[in-house]
Amino acid sequence: MSIRNLELRARTVVEGFWHGLHRSPYHGFSVEFSEYRPYAPGDDPRYLDWKLVGRTDRYFIKKFEDETNLRAYLLTDTSRSMSFGSRGVTKLDYARTLAATLAYFLAQQGDATGLLTFDETVREYLPARHRPGHLRHLMLALERPAEGRSTDLAAPLRRVAELVRKRGLVVLISDLLAPAEALAAPLALLTAARHEVIVLQVLDPAELTFDFADPARFVDVETGRDLFIDPALARKNYSAQFDAHLAAIRATCQQLGITHLQLTTTQPLELALFDFLKARSARGKLVRRRVAA
Amino acid sequence: MNFLAPLFALGALAVVGPILFHLIRRTTKEQTPFSTLMFLQPTPPRVTRRSRLENPWLLLLRCLAVALLALGFARPFFKSELPGAAKAVGAGRRVVILVDASASMRREELWDEARAKADEVLRKTTPADEVALLAFDGTVRTLVSFDEWKTLPPDDRAPSAAQRLDALAPGWAATHLDAALIHAAELLEQPSKAELKPAEIVVISDLQEGATLDALQGYGWPKMVTVKLEPVRAQHAENASVSWVSESDESETPSEDAPLRLRVTNAAESKREQFPVRWSQTTDASAEVAAYVPAGQSRIVRAPKQPERATSLTLSGDDTAFDNTAFVLPPPPVKVPLLFIGEDADDDTHASLYYLRRAFPKTRRQSVEVSAHRAATSVPAFQLQQAQLLVLGENSADAPLASARQFARDGRIVIAPLTSGASAQAVARLLEMPQFSATEAAVKDYALLAQIDFQHPVFAAFADPRFSDFTKIHFWKWRRFDAAALPGAKILARFDSGDPAIVQVPLGKGSVVIFASSWRPSDSQLALSSKFVPLLQALLDQSSNAPAQKAQYFVGDEVPLPADPAELQVRKPDGTEVVAAAGAKFAGTDQPGIYAVTPGTRRFVVNLAPDESRTTPLPLARFTALGVPLPSAATEAHPPSPEQLAQRQAAELEGQQKLWRRLIIGALGVLLLETLIAGKLSRTVRSSTTATA
Numbered sequence: 001m002s003i004r005n006l007e008l009r010a011r012t013v014v015e016g017f018w019h020g021l022h023r024s025p026y027h028g029f030s031v032e033f034s035e036y037r038p039y040a041p042g043d044d045p046r047y048l049d050w051k052l053v054g055r056t057d058r059y060f061i062k063k064f065e066d067e068t069n070l071r072a073y074l075l076t077d078t079s080r081s082m083s084f085g086s087r088g089v090t091k092l093d094y095a096r097t098l099a100a101t102l103a104y105f106l107a108q109q110g111d112a113t114g115l116l117t118f119d120e121t122v123r124e125y126l127p128a129r130h131r132p133g134h135l136r137h138l139m140l141a142l143e144r145p146a147e148g149r150s151t152d153l154a155a156p157l158r159r160v161a162e163l164v165r166k167r168g169l170v171v172l173i174s175d176l177l178a179p180a181e182a183l184a185a186p187l188a189l190l191t192a193a194r195h196e197v198i199v200l201q202v203l204d205p206a207e208l209t210f211d212f213a214d215p216a217r218f219v220d221v222e223t224g225r226d227l228f229i230d231p232a233l234a235r236k237n238y239s240a241q242f243d244a245h246l247a248a249i250r251a252t253c254q255q256l257g258i259t260h261l262q263l264t265t266t267q268p269l270e271l272a273l274f275d276f277l278k279a280r281s282a283r284g285k286l287v288r289r290r291v292a293a
Numbered sequence: 294m295n296f297l298a299p300l301f302a303l304g305a306l307a308v309v310g311p312i313l314f315h316l317i318r319r320t321t322k323e324q325t326p327f328s329t330l331m332f333l334q335p336t337p338p339r340v341t342r343r344s345r346l347e348n349p350w351l352l353l354l355r356c357l358a359v360a361l362l363a364l365g366f367a368r369p370f371f372k373s374e375l376p377g378a379a380k381a382v383g384a385g386r387r388v389v390i391l392v393d394a395s396a397s398m399r400r401e402e403l404w405d406e407a408r409a410k411a412d413e414v415l416r417k418t419t420p421a422d423e424v425a426l427l428a429f430d431g432t433v434r435t436l437v438s439f440d441e442w443k444t445l446p447p448d449d450r451a452p453s454a455a456q457r458l459d460a461l462a463p464g465w466a467a468t469h470l471d472a473a474l475i476h477a478a479e480l481l482e483q484p485s486k487a488e489l490k491p492a493e494i495v496v497i498s499d500l501q502e503g504a505t506l507d508a509l510q511g512y513g514w515p516k517m518v519t520v521k522l523e524p525v526r527a528q529h530a531e532n533a534s535v536s537w538v539s540e541s542d543e544s545e546t547p548s549e550d551a552p553l554r555l556r557v558t559n560a561a562e563s564k565r566e567q568f569p570v571r572w573s574q575t576t577d578a579s580a581e582v583a584a585y586v587p588a589g590q591s592r593i594v595r596a597p598k599q600p601e602r603a604t605s606l607t608l609s610g611d612d613t614a615f616d617n618t619a620f621v622l623p624p625p626p627v628k629v630p631l632l633f634i635g636e637d638a639d640d641d642t643h644a645s646l647y648y649l650r651r652a653f654p655k656t657r658r659q660s661v662e663v664s665a666h667r668a669a670t671s672v673p674a675f676q677l678q679q680a681q682l683l684v685l686g687e688n689s690a691d692a693p694l695a696s697a698r699q700f701a702r703d704g705r706i707v708i709a710p711l712t713s714g715a716s717a718q719a720v721a722r723l724l725e726m727p728q729f730s731a732t733e734a735a736v737k738d739y740a741l742l743a744q745i746d747f748q749h750p751v752f753a754a755f756a757d758p759r760f761s762d763f764t765k766i767h768f769w770k771w772r773r774f775d776a777a778a779l780p781g782a783k784i785l786a787r788f789d790s791g792d793p794a795i796v797q798v799p800l801g802k803g804s805v806v807i808f809a810s811s812w813r814p815s816d817s818q819l820a821l822s823s824k825f826v827p828l829l830q831a832l833l834d835q836s837s838n839a840p841a842q843k844a845q846y847f848v849g850d851e852v853p854l855p856a857d858p859a860e861l862q863v864r865k866p867d868g869t870e871v872v873a874a875a876g877a878k879f880a881g882t883d884q885p886g887i888y889a890v891t892p893g894t895r896r897f898v899v900n901l902a903p904d905e906s907r908t909t910p911l912p913l914a915r916f917t918a919l920g921v922p923l924p925s926a927a928t929e930a931h932p933p934s935p936e937q938l939a940q941r942q943a944a945e946l947e948g949q950q951k952l953w954r955r956l957i958i959g960a961l962g963v964l965l966l967e968t969l970i971a972g973k974l975s976r977t978v979r980s981s982t983t984a985t986a
Contacts, residue, residue, distance in 0.1 A: 081328040081329055082328075084326065084327065084328035091328070175328065177328060177331060204328065206327075207328060212325065216324065216325040217324045218324075218325050218326075218327045218330060218333065219325065219326050219327065220327065220328075220330040221326050221327065221328060221329075222329065223330075225330055226324060227330055227333055227335045228335055229333055229336055233336045234333055234334065234336050237332075237334060238332045238333055241331075245331075245332065
């Protein structure tokens with residue numbers, strides 16, 4: 001996080017990741033698997049594999065490269081709660097870098113990447129594209145300072161559902177510090193549109209453990225409300241509630257078939273990327289298995 | 294350990310404060326931002342458990358500081374260090390009773406009243422008390438000493454002391470209260486610390502304004518001594534007095550003609566202003582004068598002409614009679630015969646005798662009679678015996694010279710001015726030293742006196758720089774002689790050339806004073822100078838060797854008596870006769886009046902001291918201002934209870950030990966340490982919080 005330029009930071013992460021990938025035992029999983037599909041009436045006859053028809057007299061549809069290209073939307077939460085960071089790195093920094101990294105990574109693969117930043121409303125929207133300069137716009141949009149106060153997850157998700165007609169990948173990067181019930185409906189909307197949804201929940205270590213030493217006035221960075229808290233006393237209750245919240249989110253995600261990944265700001269970004277890809281590959285298998293069944 | 298103010302020790306309960314503050318967890322004003330308060334409930338600040346006391350050392354220091362402060366304010370002291378305090382309460386007192394027996398106590402019933410007061414004080418004594426009874430006026434007389442008191446049986450002490458007081462009557466002396474108080478205080482000086490007893494001086498006196506108190510200024514009173522004043526008051530405050538103002542000796546008016554002067558003083562409280570003063574022992578109306586003196590003032594009045602045999606003046610018209618008589622005895626002028634041996638004519642203005650006759654003016658004290666012996670025969674024995682000074686003229690024959698030699702040998706002084714070289718022969722014969730000679734000195738302009746021995750009695754009067762200028766006396770002619778050849782010669786003055794000018798040569802019991810020049814106008818300006826008369830007077834005084842006499846003495850003064858004859862008797866005014874040694878000082882002047890010395894005709898007058906007439910009572914503030922340890926009014930009205938005494942002693946001990954100072958300093962030290970430690974702790978806490986943030 002010591003590199004100021006977001007693009008450079010993302011590139012560093014991804015290239016290091018590539019280098020590491022070549023040595024890793026999972027190599028090749030990232031290459032899109034091309035497949036033949038039996039022809040069904042209504043399919044574009046242009047995609048028929050005529051050679052196969054000539055050899056075997058069977059009709060199979062051959063998938064084209066561009067059709068396998070991913071339309072990825074990075075939904076980044078830039079609300080005030082994201083600006084909290086107890087270990088030098090704020091969640092917002094982490095989230096931006098993560099978004100930039102994913103964008104760069106996807107762009108490298110030739111996938112179209114879109115961006116939507118939001119707090120209580122949608123702040124920036126870039127449609128998914130893959131063209132020169134698009135990545136740069138995306139980085140600039142990410143680098144704009146956050147102004148929002150509160151978080152409203154429902155509105156951006158609904159907006160994505162409206163804007164993105166084509167099936168794609170929706171990556172939601174947020175701390176999800178909002179009531180879990182309010183999250184269910186918009187996410188269901190996305191999954192109903194057959195989008196592949198991945199939730200990357202970015203959390204600060206202090207939020208997980210509440211490891212403050214001295215009693216103090218704790219100020220809500222979003223609402224400005226303050227409370228006198230003795231951490232030693234409040235920790236247990238906090239942990240219980242926070243765990244319940246996480247469990248609720250996890251349950252919602254699982255119910256909707258959404259991949260939920262929990263990241264802490266102390267976690268290296270490479271690992272985050274790795275987790276992301278692993279989740280995707282698992283999901284891909286899952287999808288295939290489902291298709292096969 | 295005991296406490297002077299034990300209630301302050303309750304302040305130590307304030308240690309609860311620091312303990313409570315340590316138990317309550319610190320509520321900081323710092324705000325910690327946090328992403329959300331969704332999962333938090335407010336927690337009130339609460340008292341932590343004992344096991345969680347923060348910074349126990351700091352707490353200990355804070356508690357210690359509070360405890361030390363409380364202890365300091367409680368004024369602690371150690372009772373064990375009190376030396377002999379327990380004894381002091383029950384071991385009796387040491388009391389000195391001072392009874393005023395001065396002349397002013399003769400007024401009205403003052404003496405009876407004083408005796409009654411003394412009796413009362415004596416009756417109140419306990420067998421444990423030690424008492425000394427003193428009477429004082431100008432001097433202090435011990436009636437009963439401490440030792441005497443102790444030897445008497447306890448029941449007999451007070452009566453016998455009172456008996457001795459009854460035998461006493463007030464005298465005529467002045468009141469020296471300061472000397473009496475200091476004497477009493479010295480008696481009360483504690484012999485050792487072990488016998489520390491409260492000591493008291495009871496002064497029974499009329500405490501008149503005229504009492505001397507000057508010696509008390511800055512006097513260091515012994516500890517534990519208090520002075521209790523028991524004043525006796527006269528009914529009538531009005532008082533006027535008369536005293537004789539004796540003339541100064543230099544007055545030129547002959548004593549018979551000069552009117553006597555009297556000082557009449559009137560007290561400030563007086564309501565009368567007119568007082569007739571008259572000669573006693575006469576009924577003549579002309580022997581009275583009325584003195585008009587406003588209250589609080591004094592006036593000098595001229596006494597009426599003294600009738601025959603009258604010796605005292607009496608003032609009337611006031612209430613107190615003891616100081617209304619002034620004894621007056623104008624001293625008869627002493628006739629001092631002075632002998633001149635020589636041939637000088639009485640009216641020869643160029644000769645020595647002419648100036649000698651005029652050198653001694655007639656004064657109230659003396660009249661010098663110069664008689665010249667011109668014959669070549671020896672001086673008649675009676676004349677030689679009466680003469681007080683002898684001056685040699687020119688061309689003296691052997692027989693008078695022999696008389697002069699005898700005169701000197703008897704202890705007188707012979708003045709021998711060298712009028713010429715030949716006159717040295719006379720001196721040589723006088724001293725019986727044939728080799729003595731003188732030559733006429735060669736003088737250019739004039740010679741001056743230099744190197745004068747101002748230590749010598751003859752020149753002592755000129756020792757003051759205002760009078761020591763002899764440069765105006767010019768000598769045109771003088772004779773040089775060898776002073777070293779004269780055995781035992783003392784050079785009193787030299788000329789500016791270094792040669793001797795005035796030399797004193799001892800001869801028998803007396804001496805010969807040789808002048809190298811003379812006071813004749815042809816020789817010098819000496820006779821015209823202002824130094825001539827005092828110089829001859831000094832020589833005359835030294836020659837006659839008579840004690841200086843004052844015109845009047847006061848009661849208690851010492852009077853010098855003539856040197857001969859060996860046995861003298863002094864007759865006091867009341868008729869008693871006292872044998873006194875010749876040449877000694879007579880100290881028995883205990884009453885006013887005319888004293889006569891026999892054999893001889895000498896009389897002297899003793900009067901009441903003028904200060905004794907100032908009978909206005911002294912204000913108490915005067916004693917306070919002089920630092921006399923008077924008991925406070927409260928303690929006089931209500932004698933302190935044993936509890937109060939104990940409290941006072943405790944306060945004194947506490948004042949001596951001053952433990953509270955150390956405790957406060959200790960508390961300050963602890964607070965300093967606490968500040969240092971707390972500062973260090975807060976610094977480390979702050980750095981740790983910034984590290985975690």
